[in-house]
Amino acid sequence: MLRKLVNHAEIEMxxxxxxxxxIASGVPNATGTDLPFVLTYRRSADAGEPYLPGSSLKGVLRSHAERISRTMAPKARVCDPHFHPKDAAKEASALRVPFCGDRLRPRKGEDGKWESHDLYRQSCPICRTFGSTVYRGRLALGDAYLKDGEVPRIERRDGVGIDRFSGGASRGVKFEMEVLTQGAFRARMRLENFEDWQLGLLALLCRDLEDEMISIGHATTRGLGRLKGLVERLDVMYIVPPTKHQLDEKRVHGVGSLLEDDERRLYGFVNDDHFSLKRAPALKPQGVRRVQSFADAEVRRTFFDDAIARWSERMDGWMKS
Ligand SMILES: [Zn+2]
Incomplete structure (x- = not known):
């Protein structure tokens, strides 16, 4: 992990x-259903309230990002977390790439560990962003709680036909489950020390959430779990001394353009880690930071276009860099 923070982006949805x-809870609740919905007790009330766990959200966004990359950016060769070197020996596949977490794990008899910049440099774009078993990743996603004043609705359903543990199909076992049919949740994503293309990846995910393309929880292939997202806030922030970095507000500056040569090389960042904005809101000082808020929905849309174009370009040249 880079020991300093030079930029970050925050999205609220x-x-x-x-x-x-x-999203089934592992613990039973007072209703006595076989598969109760996961609850949180954050307001220290007697009754819990439903929420969307950050780990579940991150999981579905990661698999969606993998799928998008394999389809639209095959040259980036993103890894498959379910494909391990022992399988690779059996199944020679030009399409499946073994998991970075296995590839970069120190083997027995090898002395020393990889440094974190080596792990970053050698990880695929998805593991750089979401992390792996050996690297923490740059994207953080908190639990999404109900928005203020929001009244959720949870209904009991007959779960016949859905396996109560895996969410897959099962044969005629009858049980009851709780499903959430109404409620608006606030999700926050934060990307630290981002490279320019990582904002494009995030933009693709936000778009697909807005287009109802992403599902969460159990039995998503059986008509459960589709989400509708709406981006409410998008801020890009820099924490670099103004005396050293004259930031151009018509550009988004990736981490590589904000470091010294030696650091940049260690992590494998590129020199021209930035892209131009067609519509650029003002860059405003805010304490030690400079913040660019993409508050207008139309400006956010062009920002997403610019960022996605950059992602596409970088993924196309990934193996060459
Ligand atoms: Zn990977």
Whole structure:
């Protein structure tokens, strides 16, 4: 991990279910259903309230990002977390790439560990962003809680036909489950020390959430869990001394353009880690930071276009860099 923070981006979204949603809790609740919905007790009230766990959100966004990359950016050769070197020996596949977490794990008999910049440099774009078993990643996603004043609705459903543990199909076992059919949740994503293309990846995910392409929880292939997202806030921030870095507000500056040569090389960042903005809001000082808020929905849309174009270009040249 880079020991300093030079830039970060924050996105706030509202998420609501457009299909009944089941995120099952491991602990039983007072209703006695077989598969109760996961609850949080954050307001120290007697009754818990439903929420969307950050780990579940991060998981579905990661698999979606992998799928998008394999389809639209095959040259980036993103890894498959379910494909391990022992399988690779059996199944020679030009399409499946073994998991970075296995590839970069120190082997027995090898002395020394990889430094974190080596792990970053050698990880695929998805593991650089979401992390792996050996690297923490740059994207943080908190639990999404109900928005203020929001009244959720949880309904009991008959779960016949859905395996109560895996969410897959099962044969005629009857049980009850709780699904969430209504409620708006506030999700926050934060990307630290981002490279320019990482904002494009994030933009693709936000778009697909807005287009109802992403599902969460159990039995998503059986008509449960589709979400509708709406981006409410997008801020890009820099924490670099103004005396050293004259930031151009018509550009988004990736981490590589904000470091010294030696650091940049260690992590494998590029020199021209930035892209131009067609529509650029003002860059405003805010304490030690400089902040660019993409408050207008139309400006956010062009920002997403610019960022996605950059992602596409970088992924195309990934193996060459
Ligand atoms: Zn990877």
């Amino acid at each position: 509202t998420l609501r279910p457009v299909e009944p949603l089941l």
